[in-house]
Structures are given as structure tokens and as C-alpha cells.
Amino acid sequence: MNFARLSMLALLAWTAAGICWLVVLALRVGYPFHLEWLESHVFCQALRFAQGFPLFEDAAAGLPAHPYGPLYYLVCGGLLRFLEPSLLVCRGISQLATILVAATAWALARRSGASARTAWLAPLAWLAFFPACGAWYDLARVDLLGLALWFVGVLCVRDAARGDRRWWSAVALFTLAGLAKQSCLPLACWSWLARARARELGSSLLGAGLSSIASLALYLGLDQLLDGRLLYYAWELPGSHPQALAHAALLFLLPALPLALVGVAAALVARARREELALLLHWLGAALLCSWTITKQGAFLNHYLPLAALGAVLVPLALEALVNAEIARARRALAGIALLASGVLCIVASSPREQVPTAADRAAGERWLAWLKESRVEVRMPAFTYLPVLAGWPVRAHEMAAVEVFDDWSRRLADRHGAAESARVMAQQPDLAGLLRGEPTAFVLAEDGSGGTGLSFFAPLLTAPGAASALGTWSYPDKTVFRARTGNPVRPSSLWVAPASASLALPPLPALSR
Numbered sequence: 001m002n003f004a005r006l007s008m009l010a011l012l013a014w015t016a017a018g019i020c021w022l023v024v025l026a027l028r029v030g031y032p033f034h035l036e037w038l039e040s041h042v043f044c045q046a047l048r049f050a051q052g053f054p055l056f057e058d059a060a061a062g063l064p065a066h067p068y069g070p071l072y073y074l075v076c077g078g079l080l081r082f083l084e085p086s087l088l089v090c091r092g093i094s095q096l097a098t099i100l101v102a103a104t105a106w107a108l109a110r111r112s113g114a115s116a117r118t119a120w121l122a123p124l125a126w127l128a129f130f131p132a133c134g135a136w137y138d139l140a141r142v143d144l145l146g147l148a149l150w151f152v153g154v155l156c157v158r159d160a161a162r163g164d165r166r167w168w169s170a171v172a173l174f175t176l177a178g179l180a181k182q183s184c185l186p187l188a189c190w191s192w193l194a195r196a197r198a199r200e201l202g203s204s205l206l207g208a209g210l211s212s213i214a215s216l217a218l219y220l221g222l223d224q225l226l227d228g229r230l231l232y233y234a235w236e237l238p239g240s241h242p243q244a245l246a247h248a249a250l251l252f253l254l255p256a257l258p259l260a261l262v263g264v265a266a267a268l269v270a271r272a273r274r275e276e277l278a279l280l281l282h283w284l285g286a287a288l289l290c291s292w293t294i295t296k297q298g299a300f301l302n303h304y305l306p307l308a309a310l311g312a313v314l315v316p317l318a319l320e321a322l323v324n325a326e327i328a329r330a331r332r333a334l335a336g337i338a339l340l341a342s343g344v345l346c347i348v349a350s351s352p353r354e355q356v357p358t359a360a361d362r363a364a365g366e367r368w369l370a371w372l373k374e375s376r377v378e379v380r381m382p383a384f385t386y387l388p389v390l391a392g393w394p395v396r397a398h399e400m401a402a403v404e405v406f407d408d409w410s411r412r413l414a415d416r417h418g419a420a421e422s423a424r425v426m427a428q429q430p431d432l433a434g435l436l437r438g439e440p441t442a443f444v445l446a447e448d449g450s451g452g453t454g455l456s457f458f459a460p461l462l463t464a465p466g467a468a469s470a471l472g473t474w475s476y477p478d479k480t481v482f483r484a485r486t487g488n489p490v491r492p493s494s495l496w497v498a499p500a501s502a503s504l505a506l507p508p509l510p511a512l513s514r
Helices: 003-028 038-050 071-080 087-111 121-128 143-158 165-180 184-193 198-225 230-236 246-253 256-269 274-297 301-322 329-348 359-374 386-390 409-417 419-427 430-438 464-473
Strands: 403-405 442-447 453-457 491-497
Touching (some): 003 121, 003 301, 038 071, 038 087, 071 087, 071 143, 071 165, 087 121, 087 143, 087 301, 121 301, 143 165, 143 184, 143 301, 165 184, 165 198, 184 198, 184 274, 198 230, 274 301
Antiparallel strands (some): 403 453, 442 453, 442 491
């Protein structure tokens, strides 16, 4: 077998996959609607800070905000004070973070022994993992900012000695990562301990302690500045997240854990280089944390981002093993075939066309914006709130969250539990039932990337305690709202004002077929 040719084919496959998804990222950045339902909510949360409103609203005064750390909101809000309101600003931060992760993957691959040529496979592999991670790289969410800060910290901590510049840089980066997203804190602690330097255990423990204490101190300090609301949203509220889909999701992850353990054991037996061992330990720790968070919070694809970033660094090292003459021919052949097949799979597993908004999607967004600018009807659409913002409407506190209900909400209840049970549940939700019966509220019929259709609307009559309780438990009768969606574009198809008899006479929308 010609291993040089096989390695070249594998390199070309991963290169094509990386470039393919890089083009998709570039085509998505200016999409006028949200690519994932939470994007507009996060955008409006940042805009609150830009407009001088409190970053977190009192949960008892209206619908609560989303339970994330404050750093992303502060960065986006700071930029929005000087730039025109646009999702492009928030997505731009995630795009830059994605590029930073790619550059860090290249640097880690070089530090771990990859050649100058094969090291470029690391950033390409990171881009190729885009569909496997739910197409979340460019979303206006906190995930990529926290991941990028943590990953650069991993690069700094690799060769850091106690008290030097890289050591303190790692402390600062891990602290900020924890402030961006709470799950980065345990990742940071593991990164200190996974340096594979037994003689520097004290330095690692000190770094982990300082990073954790600094993050917690910042949370406590900001909590005082934000009227005691930050800790509620960032720590108390996520703790009540349901365990929906957790056990099913573990079926996709648990098979990887024995492989990681075997890999670490094999590296120890073979006396692998310290850099390779540190990478394997990092991956194992990220996999264990991913298992725990999925068990606690359900199958949200953002939990796979650390695994993808670390796995991207392992790909060029596997290619180096392929061309290493000291390895048996059978193992080299197996590695080459696996690399080639996985590179091709990264292209064909999810069609790039499904992730790119069409001209019809963009035209629909422009149509809604033109209608909003001319309309005199009070329209409440927090899932699409940034469009009213562009039309010149102020962002109000009670528009920071939405209730997403599928168009057959009551029918699903009836089909699942019977008409009597459906009526009983609706009777327990008088405000929501009244809204569905005709409260003058704007509805947006949205079609997600998987072909599902649903209603996105704002329920202003939900009582404050009821709203806080519902979002606090993320639990609704039919268990279909707040369902995690991937980065497939949400495609607007029609808009009307309830009741149905008052439906707006809008020109037909462009065809939404792919």
C-alpha cells in the first residue's frame, strides 16, 4: 500500500471539508433572521445593556432572561453602543472566536509534534466538525467566546511555569472563560491538572485554585452591581434544567469514553511524549464533563464543542502516525483508511445547502422589516425582536423572552392525553388560553431547518410568577417548548395578528423551497 498517497488523500479530504464549512460560515453571517431561536433573545439581552437598561431583569417583574454568564452580553452590548443594532455584530464575535479556536488548534498541533504541513490539518478539522457540533460556531450565543478563551488558556498552560507570563495569562483566560460560560470553570481546572507534569502538581493546583477563585469573585462582585440577579440567572436557574433526553444522548457519547481510556493507557505503556499525553488527558476530561452536563441538562450540541476543538488537534497527530515507518503496516493502513473516511464523512454527513439561508429566506426577512416600518399595529415578536429594533422600536424589559408553542399545541395535548386532559391543562393556563383565543398579538409562523413548523409568539398576559416558574423549570405540559434546535436556518413563512379574522393582507412571500 502506498502510504504517502493515502496520507495525501486523507489530507485533501480534510482540507476540502474544512474549506466547505468555512464557506458556509461566510454565507450565513448576514442572514436577517435568527439561525437558531436563541440568537435574537441573546441579541436583545446585549442591546439592553447598550441602551442603559439593567442587564438582568427582576424575574418577578416579567419573563426572566437566559441563564448564561455576563461576559458575552457585556462585550456585545459594548459594541452595540457604537454600532448599528444588528445580529451581524453578535455573530461577528462568534466568528472571530471560531477563527481563534482554529489558530490555537494549529499552534497546539505544532507544539505536540506535528510537522508544518500536517499541523494545518488541525484548524481544517475544527472547521470540518462544524455540522457534527450542530452548526453552532457562528451563532450569537455565549458558547464560542467561552470556548475560545478556554482553548487559548490550554495553549498557555502547556509550557507555563509558576509565576511566568504564560502562567498568569492562563489564569486570566480561564477566569474570563468561566465568566463567559459557567461550564468552562471545571474545564479550566482540568486543564491545569492535565499538563502531564507530576513535578509541577503544586503549580497546577495553585493555578486551578486562582482561576476558580477569581471567577467566583467576579461573579459575586457583578452580582452586587446587578442587584443580586446574576447568581440567580447564572447558577440557580440552570440547576433546575430538566434531564430530558439525557439517557438517550449518553448512548452517543459513552462509547467514546472507553476508547479514550484505552488511548491514555496505551500512551502510558508506550511512553508517549508529554505533549501527546496531555492532549489525551484533556480530551478524556472534556469527555467526562460532557457526559455529566448531558446527564444534567440534556442533549444540547454545544456540549460537544470542547471535544471537537481537542479532537481537531489529534487529527494531524494521527496523520503523522500514518507516515511513521516505525508503526506496523496494518495499523498504518487502518489509520489511513479511517482518516480518509472520516474526512469524506465531514462533507457528506450534512449537506452544506441545508445550512445556508436562501435568497427567499433573505427576501422574507426584508419583507418583514418593510412591513414593520409601515405598520401601526403593536407587534410583539421577541423571537424576531431585532427586526422591530431595526424598525426603530425600543427594547422593553418584558420582551426579553418568548414562549415558543407549536401550531398544533392543543391538538398535541389532545392526541397524547385525550380531549378532557387537554381542556383541563388549558383551563390551568387561563392567560395563555386567552391569548390563543384572540389576544391581539403578532404571530410568526416559522419553519425550521428540519421541516418542522411552529408558532413563535410573545405571551404578554402570562403572570410573572407563572412565567418565572415555567422558565425556571423549563417545563411545559407538552414538553415541546424550549426544545434545542440546531443551527439550521429558521425560515419565516407568514405573519398575522390574532384573532385569525384580523389576519393581515400581506403580499405572498417568496417560495421557501430549497
